[in-house]
Amino acid sequence: MERRKVTVQTIMGMKGKQRIAMITAYDYPMARLVDQAGIDGILVGDSMGMAVLGFENTLKVTLRDMLIHVAAVARAKPKALLIADMPFMTYETGVRDALRNASRLIRQAPSCKA
Secondary structure: OOOOOOOHHHHHHHOOOOOOOEEEOOOHHHHHHHHHOOOOEEEEOOOHHHHOOOOOOOOOOOHHHHHHHHHHHHOOOOOOEEEEOOOOOOOOOOHHHHHHHHHHHHHHOOOOOO
């Protein structure tokens, strides 16, 4: 039986009723493995600053960095819900900036036209 795509509504329906499995992935091969394991959600976290990019903290992670890594995970076409962090200063400056930057992640990351 083929697994269904996990959506926000799926997660909301699971909340308080069953465990939700989430894991962080930053690239295509890890996203494939995680998805094949049946994980409910994949987070592309700004923690990639330390785990992948060698930064001391998350402050230097840019929206472009996030776009590249979210695109790599999205190309795995996971059934899991794909979740991305908004890096530092991409939402703190106001609602307009937050919406614009979140929109970029949603629209551009799957093809990475950053």
